[in-house]
Amino acid sequence: MRGVCLPRKKKTGPGSPTVVGTKSERSQSDSQAPMGYATTRSLERVAAAMGQRVAAPLEFQPAGDVPQGGVLLALPALLAQGLLRYSPQRYQLPEGFYGIGSIFLLLGFMALARIRSLEQLRYEPPGGWGKLPGLDRIPEVRTLRAKLKRLCQDLGRALQWNAELATEWIARQTDSELYFYCDGPVRVYHGEQTALPRH
Numbered sequence: 209m210r211g212v213c214l215p216r217k218k219k220t221g222p223g224s225p226t227v228v229g230t231k232s233e234r235s236q237s238d239s240q241a242p243m244g245y246a247t248t249r250s251l252e253r254v255a256a257a258m259g260q261r262v263a264a265p266l267e268f269q270p271a272g273d274v275p276q277g278g279v280l281l282a283l284p285a286l287l288a289q290g291l292l293r294y295s296p297q298r299y300q301l302p303e304g305f306y307g308i309g310s311i312f313l314l315l316g317f318m319a320l321a322r323i324r325s326l327e328q329l330r331y332e333p334p335g336g337w338g339k340l341p342g343l344d345r346i347p348e349v350r351t352l353r354a355k356l357k358r359l360c361q362d363l364g365r366a367l368q369w370n371a372e373l374a375t376e377w378i379a380r381q382t383d384s385e386l387y388f389y390c391d392g393p394v395r396v397y398h399g400e401q402t403a404l405p406r407h
Contacts, residue, residue: 231273231336238335238345246335246345256305263307266342275336279320286316290373298369299359306347311355313341326352 229237238246243253255261271277295308317340323329326349329337338345347355360366 229272231275234271234273234335235333241344246338248344253305256303259303261305262303263301263310264305264343266309266313268342269339271339274339275333276317276321276340279317279340282316282320283313286313290376291316293376294369294372298365301355301358306343306351306355310341310343311347311352311359314346314352317341326356 237248241247241250243250247253249264252261252264256264291312292309295312299308301308301311314337317337318329323332329346329349329352332346334345334348346352
């Protein structure tokens with residue numbers, strides 16, 4: 209799922225091309241953002257800080273040269289499998305700019321891009337990664353860690369969410385589509401390099 213979306217020009221109407229900015233153009237505008245790097249949706253951020261907006265809406269815009277942009281190809285599959293279907297009912301966050309949908313999408317994209325920890329996000333461009341879940345930038349690692357801590361306080365919610373999704377997945381399958389998979393060694397180890405457990 210690695211790759212870069214290349215810049216393109218799309219026509220929205222006759223004779224009116226939509227110019228898609230490059231990475232260097234976005235970097236320049238991100239560095240000039242008034243509230244910090246890549247915070248280009250200033251009014252929504254102020255509204256969220258004052259409690260007048262629950263979460264920023266996810267708005268996907270044409271963009272070129274986006275790092276890890278290939279993960280967007282998996283977005284329909286993530287949504288079809290129910291990534292955002294039961295999460296608003298099971299999880300709540302306090303009012304702020306980053307809502308449940310943006311956090312879950314970011315975590316899904318991190319898994320697809322093989323980013324194994326939140327600390328690794330420090331080395332990714334926040335403005336470029338913000339385009340993937342439909343925001344101006346991704347949250348700081350400190351903010352993301354605080355939100356995940358709040359979401360993980362009750363393990364029972366995750367189990368219920370998992371059970372609801374599993375029930376839905378099984379109900380969609382027919383008998384011909386069911387597969388049972390068993391994993392294990394095919395031969396008994398007879399070597400002497402490690403202490404074997406009792407059998």
